[in-house]
Amino acid sequence: MVPNAKRKVERKAARPKGTAPDSSVGQALRSVYEKAVGEEIPQEMLDLLGKLK
Template sequence: MLGSNAKRKVEGKMTPPAKKTVPDGSVGDALRSVYEKAVEEDIPQEMLDLLGKLK
């Protein structure tokens, strides 16, 4: 399967990839939200046990 650059070159002249428009701040807000949720999660006991074995 051809990558996007190879496909555009095969079809003829090189064309720039289409730009995706995203409302300002929405990506940053989404990343902050996901990060905060991950930080707030408890560490599973199995993971703590494995980390304890490294000592």
């Protein structure tokens, strides 16, 4: 068990202070989400959704 605990400490030490381990992934996901939210819904999709009613 000690070698695993040592590896975790080494990983934490390698990270820059003040950054979360997933901060770049989170930023990328937020960017993609914002782009998707800003896009218009294609008319074909709206037509298909209208048929579900």
